[in-house]
Amino acid sequence: MTSLLQAALTVRTRARASLAYATAGGLALLDLFGIFREREQLGMEHAVVLGAALCVLGAHAFGLLRGERHSASTEWARPRSAAGFFELDQALLLLALAHALLQLCGGLLSVGYPALYLLAAFVGSFAELKVARLFVLSAVLFEAPLYFLTEGQRDGWTFVLHVVFLGLFGCMNLIFTQTELTRARLRTLQDRAAEKRRVQDEARLFRLAKIPEPAMAQAPSGPAKAQEQSRNEAEQKLFHSSVEEIRHALHWNLDLLKRTLALHSVVLFLREEGTDQLRIALAVTDASDLRDGPFQLGEGAIGACYQRGLVMNLEHLRPGYSGLCYYRGSVPVRAFVALPVKQQGNALGVLCADRVEDRPFTADEERTLSDAVDHVLRALENERVFVRLERSKREHSVLYHASAALGAAPNEQAVLDAALHAAAQIVGYDFAAVTHYDQQTGQHSIRRAIGEGAAELLHLSFRDNTSLTAMAVHNRHYLPYRGDFDSQSQVVYTRNRNLSGMHSLLIIPLVVREVAIGTLALAARRRDAFGAEVRPALQLLSNQLAVALSNAASVARLEELATTDGLTGCYNKRHFNDELKARMQAAQRFGRKLSLVITDLDHFKNVNDTYGHHTGDVVIRELGQILKRLKRETDVVARFGGEEFCLLCEETTNEGARLLAERVRQELEATTFETELGTLRVTASLGVATYPEHGGDKQALFDAADKALYAAKHNGRNRVFSPSESR
DSSP, X not given: OHHHHHHHHHHHHHHHHHHHHHHHHHHHHHHHTXXXXXXXXXXXXXXXXXXXXXXXXXXXXXXXXXXXXOOGGGTXXXXXXXXXXXXXXXXXXXXXXXXXXXXXXXXXXXXXXHHHHHHHHHHHHHBOHHHHHHHHHHHHHHHHXXXXXISOOOOHHHHHHHHHHHHHHHHHHHHHHHHHHHHHHHHHHHHHHHHHHXXXXXXXXXXXXXXXXXXXXXXXXXXXXXXXXXXXXXXHHHHHHHHHHHHHHHHHHHHHHHHHHTOSEEEEEEEOTTSSEEEEEEEXXXXXXXXXXXXXXXXXXXXXXXXXXXXXXXXXXOTTOOOOTTBSSOOOOOEEEEEEEEETTEEEEEEEEEESSSOOOOXXXXXXXXXXXXXXXXXXXXXXXXXXXXXXXXXXXXXXXXXXXXXXXXXXXXXXXXXXXXXXXXXXOSEEEEEEEETTTTEEEEEEEEETTHHHHTTOEEESOSSHHHHHHHHTSOBSSSSBOOTTTOOSSOSSSOOOSOOEEEEEEEEETTEEEEEEEEEESSSSOSOTTTHHHHHHHHHHHHHHHHHHHHHHHHHHHHHBOTTTSSBOHXXXXXXXXXXXXXXXXXXXXXXXXXXXXXXXXXXXXXXOHHHHHHXXXXXHHHHHHHSOTTOEEEEEETTEEEEEEETOOHHHHHHHHHHHHHHHHTOEEXXXXXXXXXXXXXXXEEETTSOSSHHHHHHHHHHHHHHHHHTTSXXXXXXXXXX
């Protein structure tokens, strides 16, 4: 029952989705047969057809305006319009209706034909690009049989003219619409850029934080670009909210002063950081001719107040007095007072007030203005603290996630990638590298480098020198002190391979238990990239990186101990069995050759009994070195137990494996060992077997090679045997 209900619902849904297409197709067939051309023979059935088509079109459009959408199961029936008002079935139904009405008016050469151009322009304006193109193509293809077959026209130039104008009208409005959208988008981007510059200017004016100039605030082009853009957006939102909060608080304060003291204007000037100019931070005034500024520090009474740090109270000003720099011309101001805005003895700006009434400012009014200055300073300091807290919260979040990523990293490369990603979230850089320092050899080596010039520095090794990297390691302190870098006078690694094009640099030593194990270096083309506001977070990240690298090295050593033989450095038996299983599966899957060589020292018990176990260990170690030296890079050598070794060779025939085994045998035979009892020479026997000739699985292959080894020993030792010879 449920299946029948679902089938019925599916049929109904698809019927709804196909109704407009079916109606358009049926009406188009009537157009092609010229049903509506015989106006004298038109009857009620023709009116019903046209009325039904109009009802379908209206219902379809009404459903779209209500926001109705078909389910995913009907996508086959109707191409979706992501942003357009029209869909393809609507447009085709309109086209069929338009041609039916044209036939009623006299056909394709009637005076009503330009209505098709208007329809093409309408669809081109309000449908998405794909639907508009399909509509114009359908209009051209549909008109061809109507023109030449239904109406029997022979003038090809008229048809070509119709096609050209359909294409022009269909694309013209589309082009105009896209152009207007592009203009609106550019205008929006310009407005956003202007708003960003305004917020940055006011943030610097209010000393919320030290932020880069707009031209230098762009994201770097290196690997940290995405993180830098995301951080810039977050900083922009933070500064915007803080600036608006300060402006709201200051405007309320100044407006209250203006209304309470009956002022004409009250203006707050602040000094632009790094300049000798004052700017209007906020003004509440009845005047309409305030200057935008900036104003020089020594300009008029305001400059005198700022430089001297004293209250300037001017009484009984003459009408038309022009000594107030923030007005464009003379104003009817009769009383003026200016108070310095100071914080911890540092002059930040000036608060000015004036009135048109010839009534000097009293001592009580000066104290009121002084209280307002205190309120201004508190508002600024509160927002500075808020900005610092927000930045600290974001940095702590980055460090928290970085700590989790570093702790979960399974190896050294994963640790380095996680650390550089976290550094990019703290500050933008164009180059980054991590070096390792070996205290025993005094050797520095670059383990990871990304960004500009990284390819030339990757895997670079150098001994202790006078570079900034070496000095940072030995002093266990970041360098350079101010973060500035000059490639002509400073060396990061070596003089032959130095960074170029960078103006900011920070090298932080990686210290674990008071021992420097390497450095984290960041460089950027822009200046002042690694200031005091980001350096503490980077140092905390470096501490986490140092611990994570130390842990990764310990894990690597444990893995090495678990998979290698401590005496020879070859793989151990457990790891060899894993490799044999994996490579046998690959050989079986891809039909490859796989050869196994087993070697065993001859009369090794006599060596231990005569020369001692220490000499025996020397012999075993030397055999392991010979095997590792002669094998290919893809071959696997393992000490299987005691004096027995195994050599696994992928894609190697039995003959090739025998040649390799023979070289091992000859080199060991030619090796002499100096002992307390004199010169010692040893030999080895080797068995060789190959998949699939000598065994179809790993156990059969191992047994075949072991039998070949036994045959080599049984036939005189110091020789190489394969299963075919051991029978």
